[in-house]
Amino acid sequence: MKKTLFTVLLLSVIIPLSSFDTAPARQIKLPTNTEMVTALKQALENGTTKSADQLSAVDGFFKNAAVKILLPPEAQKAEKTLRKLGLGKLCDNTILSLNRAAEDAAQKAKPIFINSIKQMTVQDAANILLGGDSSATQYFRRTTTNELTEQFKPVITNSLSKVGATRLYGQLATQYNKIPLTFNKINPELDDYVTQKAISGLFYEIALQELNIRQNLKARTTPVLKKVFGYIDQKINQ
Known part of the structure; x- marks a missing residue:
C-alpha cells in the first residue's frame, strides 16, 4: 500500500485518465515513486541551503527589506524619541547589530532542515508535491520550528553578545528609560524577539x-528534477 500511495495520489489528483484517455497522455512516462521523492528532496535541500546561505551572508538580513529586523514594537516609539534627541546613530547601530546576530546564526539552520528532509515520508512527499505553492514551507514550519527555536536561541544569544547588540540595545533602553515622564519602559531582553x-x-x-x-524551469538543475516537475507541469496544463 505504501509503495503505491504516491502514484495513486498523483493519478487521482492530476491525471483523470477516464476523462483524458488520449495518445499524448499515454506517451508521457509516469515518474517512479523513487524519482518523485528524490526530486522533491533535491529541490528542498537546494532551496533550504540557498536560503540559509543567502541570509547568513553579510547583509543577508540587513539589506533584505522583506526580512530586515527592526527594533521590537515596544521600542519603536522610543526610537523616534531618541532620534529626535540626537541619538540616531545609537538606533542605527542597534538595528544593524540585531541583523548581524541573525546573519551569524542563520547557517545553523541547514542541518535542521536537512534532517527534516531525510525524515520525510512518502505521504509527506505526496502532500507537498500535490499541495499548494507553499506546502513545502508549511511542512518545514510544522517539523522544524521547535528544533529551530531550541537550537537557534543559544546561538542568537551568543551572536547578540558577540556583535554588540546586547550592549547597544541595553544602552538604547537605558537612554530612553531615564528620559523624564517616560512611563512605558523598554524591556532590554532581545533573545526571544530576534530568534523569532x-x-x-x-x-x-x-x-x-x-x-x-x-x-522556474531554470531552477530545475538535475535530470530528475526536470522529469518530475516537468511531468507535473504537463499534467496540470492539460
Whole structure:
C-alpha cells in the first residue's frame, strides 16, 4: 500500500485518465515513486541551503527589506524619541547589530532542515508535491520550528553578545528609560524577539525558493528534477 500511495495520489489528483484517455497522455512516462521523492528532496535541500546561505551572508538580513529586523514594537516609539534627541546613530547601530546576530546564526539552520528532509515520508512527499505553492514551507514550519527555536536561541544569544547588540540595545533602553515622564519602559531582553524574527526570515526565503522551483524551469538543475516537475507541469496544463 505504501509503495503505491504516491502514484495513486498523483493519478487521482492530476491525471483523470477516464476523462483524458488520449495518445499524448499515454506517451508521457509516469515518474517512479523513487524519482518523485528524490526530486522533491533535491529541490528542498537546494532551496533550504540557498536560503540559509543567502541570509547568513553579510547583509543577508540587513539589506533584505522583506526580512530586515527592526527594533521590537515596544521600542519603536522610543526610537523616534531618541532620534529626535540626537541619538540616531545609537538606533542605527542597534538595528544593524540585531541583523548581524541573525546573519551569524542563520547557517545553523541547514542541518535542521536537512534532517527534516531525510525524515520525510512518502505521504509527506505526496502532500507537498500535490499541495499548494507553499506546502513545502508549511511542512518545514510544522517539523522544524521547535528544533529551530531550541537550537537557534543559544546561538542568537551568543551572536547578540558577540556583535554588540546586547550592549547597544541595553544602552538604547537605558537612554530612553531615564528620559523624564517616560512611563512605558523598554524591556532590554532581545533573545526571544530576534530568534523569532530570524526564523520567520528563513521561512520567508524558503517560500520564495519553493515557488521558484515550481515555476522556474531554470531552477530545475538535475535530470530528475526536470522529469518530475516537468511531468507535473504537463499534467496540470492539460
